[in-house]
Amino acid sequence: MNNGFFDTMTLDEFKVPVIIFDENYTYNKMNELAKLMLVKHDIDISKVKIEVHLNSNMKSVINLSENIEGRILFNDDKNSLYILREKDSREVKYEEMNLDIEAIFKHTFDVIYIANGDGVTLRVSEAAKKIWGLSPEELEGQSVYKLEKEGVFHPSVIRLVLEADRKVSAIQTTKTGKRLIILGIPIKDENDNIIRVVNVSRDITEVSHLQKELQDTKSLLEGYREELLSLREKKGVQNRLIYRSPAMRKVIAIAKKAAISNSPVIVKGENGVGKRLLCEFIHNYSERSSSPFIILNCAAITDNIFLEDINVTDNNGENNPHIGNRAYNGTIIFENISELSEKLQGDLTGFVEHIQGDPNSARIMATTDMDLYKLMEKGDFRKDLFFLLNVIPIEIPPLKDRREDIIPLCLYFLRQFNDEQDSNKYFSNEVRRFIERYDWLGNVNELKNVIEHMVLLSDNEVLNRELIPEYIKGDHELSSSISVNELIPLKEAIEQVEKELLYKAKERFASTTKMAQILGVNQSNISRKLKKYEL
DSSP: OOOGGGSSSOGGGSSSOOEEEOTTOOEEEEOHHHHHHHHHTTOOGGGOOOOOOTTOOHHHHHHTGGGSTTOOEEOTTSSOEEOSOSSOHHHHHHHHHHHHHHHHHHHOSSEEEEEETTSBEEEEOTTHHHHHSSOHHHHTTOBHHHHHHTTSEESOHHHHHHHHTSOEEEEEEETTSOEEEEEEEEEEOTTSOEEEEEEEEEEOHHHHHHHHHHHHHHHHHHHOSSOOOOOOSSSGGGGGOOOOSHHHHHHHHHHHHHHTSOOOEEEEOOTTSOHHHHHHHHHHHSTTTTSOEEEEETTTSOHHHHHHHHOSBOTTSOBOOOHHHHTTTSEEEEETGGGSOHHHHHHHHHHHHHHHTOTTSOEEEEEESSOHHHHHHHTSSOHHHHHHHTTEEEEOOOGGGOGGGHHHHHHHHHHHHHHHHTOOOEEOHHHHHHHHHSOOTTHHHHHHHHHHHHHHHOSSSEEOGGGSOHHHHTTOOSSOSOOOOSOOOHHHHHHHHHHHHHHHHHHHOSSHHHHHHHHTSOHHHHHHHHHHTTO
């Protein structure tokens, strides 16, 4: 070894510990700082790990000594070096990295989850409790397969990475109701085996809610380009009358006119169309809205009780506290009036005549699902009672004849049940199409019950076809809205479909402009086709 390098500079002039080795890396000499360092740290010089840096310069090494802790560095001639202490530089680096990782785990906005190659959780960031309902300490050491099976999260992205042997991105739902977008990254050893999986996640729960609301809005805009008619003219029942079809607009227009009069009203319609609700609308829209609203179901009440309610005088000819007194200046509805026996129809006729003689007495309305005029012609309903009541007849069409109302009603009930269940469920596009095409023989009542059934039984946010009750599927399986019963020439089939569409469009819309908009063609095309088919 050539020690001439130190002729003009003694080792003790160095401000750092310095140890000299020969060309065989055998210890030769050291300065005082090096001796103190070895004693202080109990270092065995023979066990010092030597790391050779061929491009190092002794002077630069000395100047940089505070930044190269734990390294043994040789000069260009490999005949001298300096050392601060024995501790391996990699350990220093790992300690610094560990501090950095610790800070990331505690303060990052993202959620980090690390598992080993067997799917055992090694480390999780502090947000774990909020996201999965378990603290990092509760998660660490647990298998992701077990956690997934217990429903802590689904799916396990770490499992997907281990199965696919590659990077995986997925949406995960948690038992706390969160939705995460997760990127799972595999870390492999030199033999290409996965030794770690690092998941980086971000909570997108609020984004999902916004997307669902946006989907609802888009669905409305796609299917219906007009806003739902606002029914907030008055408080109460008006807000529960949901419609947008021309047929129901006509019904409501008649009901509003009926509300400003005292004349009797008969509301006709199939079961479940909303006859009682319309009567309540007329009552609430009238000046009688603050007075009693009394309902008598003629199909359910006994004859004796019914007679008690409508008898104006008792057996001694004295005034009887009949229902007209209790509903003073209010409204009385006789539901299912066609169910009354001939005798009770006669008694009711006298009662109605008495009520109509007092301008401050109750207003009379009746509902039926039968054609009272036909019953009268057959002798099953009294003529005098029919003509007393049939001053303002209103007929509510069945839901299948006003399909424009189905989706608005559907969304109204869905919001109602979501609020009751504190949920955010929504229909798949397939289910929406089925709901709009189905004939709803039970009308609005059936639609409401089916939606309630689906919301209550669904475990997921999306209401899919499996939740539709079997009894309404039948021949209405989710398929095309066009039914083909036999083979005919294609040109003839196209003309039949075209004619049927034009006929239905003309029934629903008064203008050819609206027909063209719905059918997606030019207005001139509609006019030409109507003339062609003589519609």
